[in-house]
Amino acid sequence: MAQRGLLHRIAIRAEAWVDRVRPRRRPEAPVLDAYRGYAVPGGVVLRGRVLGSLRRTTPDPEQSRWQNAREMISLFLSDEVADVTVLAPDHGVAVQSDEEGYVTLEVPVTGAPPGWYDVPLEIEGQPDSRKMFRAMIPSPQARLGVISDIDDTMMQTGAYSLMRNLWTTFTGSAETRRIFPDAIVLMDWLTNHGRNPVFYVSSSPWNLHAFLERVFDRAGLATGPMFLRDLGISETQFISGTHGDHKGSAIDRIMAANPGLDFVLLGDTGQHDAEVYLEAAHRHGGRVRAVALREPGPGPDDASRAAIAALKRQGVKVVHDRDFSAAADRLSAAGLAP
Known part of the structure; x- marks a missing residue:
């Protein structure tokens, strides 16, 4: 905790120094970056960001790791714009x-059919900024929901090792990042070929939302809203809590938004998902029907094995x-029927 407080103070001072050296100019025409939203009883939650400009990668399987790294780093250099009014006219x-x-x-x-529901949003006084924001409305025939981690669960990352994670993240592209084939098959079965909704929860930053969309779509992985992490630094926040806090909070929001569904949770043992899911099962007694965990790298540690038990x-x-x-x-042999 003391180390985290020290890092927070250092980060605040570093950001203040950068702002003095390269002061931010408020853009004349900020833009909207749309994220996938989700349904709640009586409505939909739309999420996005106001930026000075949109940054995207241009994947090419032939380009070098150095070019991949330059493009990936650029995604983290977002020029966010505060105090802008965004309207759903x-x-x-x-x-x-x-x-x-x-x-x-x-x-x-009210009365919207299941599937992706589009709502136009725009920046006040800037009609040219209008953009469609999408939210997923689950089918009334859904029998359960799926909440899945991304790194080392759906996508090969090496998140259990910091250096391996950084290397994979910054030297790959949307053309080279690999979705596990067995994850695609399992997700298709759990969603019953699209009938049951899926939600992705990850500690990856929101800066990677469009990148992950492209990777998922290219692989044919079931689509769903993403709950990513704010890596911003402020006087009251350093990153956005811990990995477990972020995942636990997202699971709570998803379950509150879908009070009629029980859930299957997918994760891996490299980032202590078993412990996070155990706490979720305590909070939502009976609604966590099943848990499936991939065991990357060295496999589960003692804490993960205890949580599984x-x-x-x-x-x-x-x-x-x-x-x-398998x-x-x-899961089918244990009585789970999606």
Whole structure:
């Protein structure tokens, strides 16, 4: 805790120094970056960010790792714009961007069919900024929901090792990043070919939202809203809490938004997902039906093994192995029917 406080103070001073050396100019025409939203009882939650400009990678399987690294680093150099009013003109809803440029609007919706629901948003006084924001409305026939981690669960990353994670993140591209084939098969089974909704929860920053969309779409992975992490620094915040705090909070929001569904949680043992999911099972008694964990790198440590045992004692179906190739069969044999 003391080390975290020291790092926070250092980061605040470093950011202040950068602002003095390269003061930010408020852009004349900021733009909207849209993230995938989700449904809540009576409406949809739309999420995005106000930026000075959009930054995107231009993936090319032939380009060098150095070029990949330059493009990936550029995604983190976002020029966020605070105190901008963003409107949903068709719904009479407005909100101001926070100090990191983020906006969240809850828009009332009734009678919309299941699938992706589009809502136009725009910056006040700037009609050319209008952009469609999408939110997923689950099917009334859904029998359960799926909440999945991304790194080393769906996508090969090496998040259990900081250096391996950084190397993979900054030297790959949307053309080279690999979604595990067994994850695609398992997700298709759990979602019942799209009937059941899926939500992705990751400690990856929001800066990677468009990049991850492209990777997922290219691989044919089931689509769903993403709950990523704010890496911003302020006087009251250093990053956005811990990995476990972020994941636990996102799981709580997803379950509150879908009160009629039980859930299957997918993760890996490299970032202590078993412990996070055990706490979620404690908070949402009976609604965590099953947990499936990939075991990357060195495999589960003592804390993960203890959490897995505790989940089983609560009656949660748990499967864990080096990969997900047998996960569907084992969950089905344990009585899970998506």
